[in-house]
Amino acid sequence: MSFRxxxxxxxxxxxxGGIVYYANYFRFLERARTEWLRALGYxxxxxxxxxxxxxxxxxxxxYLRPARLDDELTLTVRVESSRKASLVLAQExxxxxxxxxxxxxxxxxxxxxxxxxGGRPQGIPAVILxxxxxxxDGQAG
Amino acid sequence: MSFRxxxxxxxxxxxxGGIVYYANYFRFLERARTEWLRALGYxxxxxxxxxxxxxxxxxxxxYLRPARLDDELTLTVRVESSRKASLVLAQExxxxxxxxxxxxxxxxxxxxxxxxxGGRPQGIPAVILxxxxxxxDGQAG
Amino acid sequence: MSFRxxxxxxxxxxxxGGIVYYANYFRFLERARTEWLRALGYxxxxxxxxxxxxxxxxxxxxYLRPARLDDELTLTVRVESSRKASLVLAQExxxxxxxxxxxxxxxxxxxxxxxxxGGRPQGIPAVILxxxxxxxDGQAG
Amino acid sequence: MSFRxxxxxxxxxxxxGGIVYYANYFRFLERARTEWLRALGYxxxxxxxxxxxxxxxxxxxxYLRPARLDDELTLTVRVESSRKASLVLAQExxxxxxxxxxxxxxxxxxxxxxxxxGGRPQGIPAVILxxxxxxxDGQAG
Numbered sequence: 001m002s003f004r005x006x007x008x009x010x011x012x013x014x015x016x017g018g019i020v021y022y023a024n025y026f027r028f029l030e031r032a033r034t035e036w037l038r039a040l041g042y043x044x045x046x047x048x049x050x051x052x053x054x055x056x057x058x059x060x061x062x063y064l065r066p067a068r069l070d071d072e073l074t075l076t077v078r079v080e081s082s083r084k085a086s087l088v089l090a091q092e093x094x095x096x097x098x099x100x101x102x103x104x105x106x107x108x109x110x111x112x113x114x115x116x117x118g119g120r121p122q123g124i125p126a127v128i129l130x131x132x133x134x135x136x137d138g139q140a141g
Numbered sequence: 142m143s144f145r146x147x148x149x150x151x152x153x154x155x156x157x158g159g160i161v162y163y164a165n166y167f168r169f170l171e172r173a174r175t176e177w178l179r180a181l182g183y184x185x186x187x188x189x190x191x192x193x194x195x196x197x198x199x200x201x202x203x204y205l206r207p208a209r210l211d212d213e214l215t216l217t218v219r220v221e222s223s224r225k226a227s228l229v230l231a232q233e234x235x236x237x238x239x240x241x242x243x244x245x246x247x248x249x250x251x252x253x254x255x256x257x258x259g260g261r262p263q264g265i266p267a268v269i270l271x272x273x274x275x276x277x278d279g280q281a282g
Numbered sequence: 283m284s285f286r287x288x289x290x291x292x293x294x295x296x297x298x299g300g301i302v303y304y305a306n307y308f309r310f311l312e313r314a315r316t317e318w319l320r321a322l323g324y325x326x327x328x329x330x331x332x333x334x335x336x337x338x339x340x341x342x343x344x345y346l347r348p349a350r351l352d353d354e355l356t357l358t359v360r361v362e363s364s365r366k367a368s369l370v371l372a373q374e375x376x377x378x379x380x381x382x383x384x385x386x387x388x389x390x391x392x393x394x395x396x397x398x399x400g401g402r403p404q405g406i407p408a409v410i411l412x413x414x415x416x417x418x419d420g421q422a423g
Numbered sequence: 424m425s426f427r428x429x430x431x432x433x434x435x436x437x438x439x440g441g442i443v444y445y446a447n448y449f450r451f452l453e454r455a456r457t458e459w460l461r462a463l464g465y466x467x468x469x470x471x472x473x474x475x476x477x478x479x480x481x482x483x484x485x486y487l488r489p490a491r492l493d494d495e496l497t498l499t500v501r502v503e504s505s506r507k508a509s510l511v512l513a514q515e516x517x518x519x520x521x522x523x524x525x526x527x528x529x530x531x532x533x534x535x536x537x538x539x540x541g542g543r544p545q546g547i548p549a550v551i552l553x554x555x556x557x558x559x560d561g562q563a564g
Contacts, residue, residue, distance in 0.1 A: 010175055011185075012168040012305065014298035016351045021294060022479045023453070026446035027153040034151055044152075044211050056445045060483045069298045070185050153444060157437035157492045163338045164312070164435065167305035197304045201342045210439045292457055293467075294450040309435040316433055326493050352467050
């Protein structure tokens with residue numbers, strides 16, 4: 001069970017190999033993270049005014065199958081693990097095949113640190129972490 | 142009266158000036174054109190199998206106000222003029238201000254030529270041109 | 283006679299049509315403008331500390347021939363016209379053909395306004411305008 | 424000892440946070456890989472005509488320090504390990520600090536598979552693998 005967000009593949013996302021350019025999946029992944037936070041009640045704007053900054057520390061992605069022009073993808077977000085001032089998100093890029101089953105195209109782990117705007121680590125506020133974790137439990141795909 | 146398509150501004154779209162990077166509006170404009178064609182019944186896939194290629198020949202854009210992170214934009218598409226094998230689309234990037242009125246951020250004219258995959262000009266099929274033109278008349282904003 | 287800057291085409295610049303994506307030429311054009319200013323002695327950093335901001339007001343581009351993966355392009359910059367607080371730059375995307383002649387792939391006119399960081403129009407400092415104009419005269423292609 | 428390639432940071436690479444957008448480092452990394460292959464005598468064109476395709480299977484990146492507008496970066500490529508039909512490249516994004524020392528901004532491992540255009544794994548030709556491996560030994564930074 002994870003947050004889900006639809007993404008359509010346009011020409012801008014593809015390359016001369018006829019498939020989505022490998023770096024562009026990271027744009028899709030961030031759209032989903034942004035919309036996940038927004039669905040939990042936290043826009044980039046509101047986080048900024050609370051002096052909270054989520055910063056990507058490390059990414060890992062496995063490319064299993066290529067996405068193509070016009071594809072309708074589903075991006076997922078799920079809290080894999082969390083610590084005081086950081087968390088790891090498991091994200092996937094999914095596409096429904098001709099049998100109607102969802103296939104995973106890309107699997108990613110995104111390590112995020114929580115900081116203030118001075119660049120100092122700070123604990124993730126409990127209310128946000130709770131929202132993140134219960135969304136991962138409660139929001140059906 | 143024109144076709145309308147919503148676009149959200151993410152980090153990927155912005156630059157260090159804090160606003161949407163000037164080239165990226167053209168990505169938004171093409172998403173809207175692609176969805177306009179899809180709404181009329183023509184995916185990139187179906188056009189390709191009919192050996193029809195719409196190619197951008199010339200673009201012009203006036204930047205009136207900047208878009209920013211998290212903005213909800215509306216992209217529009219309207220047939221400005223058409224000839225046998227080409228047409229000009231008028232497109233706008235709109236944003237609602239705090240009074241609830243839509244403001245125009247970017248005005249664009251996009252000249253499109255119709256070709257086959259051999260690169261030869263070919264007339265826009267009447268059924269497509271009709272759909273394009275009546276959509277411009279009939280689909281309320 | 284105009285400033286010239288080389289650009290190589292990578293996968294990131296292309297799309298599923300096998301050619302450079304139409305919006306990405308505007309990235310190339312800005313790289314050339316930035317390097318032109320740097321060659322004249324003005325980095326983005328130094329302009330900022332002088333409270334000078336060059337803002338794109340209007341762009342126009344004609345796409346004559348497509349660029350492809352691995353192409354070596356030359357970008358040009360030339361002052362087309364100037365006024366107190368704005369100027370128009372003529373830019374081209376060139377590629378050498380098999381006969382060794384330069385062909386123009388894209389022709390662009392870029393209208394730039396000079397402002398301070400408060401967003402007010404301000405005159406282009408004479409020393410900068412002089413440098414821009416004499417570079418256009420003096421720097422061989 | 425590794426292959427080195429310079430990259431300048433432009434507005435297009437940055438985001439509203441004032442730093443290089445996290446996905447865009449992967450564009451830089453691929454430019455360096457492409458130029459590394461070209462320096463070894465293998466353009467994308469020549470590989471294609473030999474029915475050899477290098478495909479990214481997995482990426483991992485650690486973001487240590489942010490790059491900013493106007494930064495001059497050095498991208499590196501080094502063969503970390505190789506097998507019959509795949510290899511792992513260690514890549515870094517470096518920047519010289521005010522003391523003239525190179526600091527690492529991003530560390531990446533890129534897993535590449537060698538395939539033909541039918542999508543079948545195939546052994547990396549010995550002549551290419553030799554060139555790749557000796558470049559890693561012989562080309563001083």
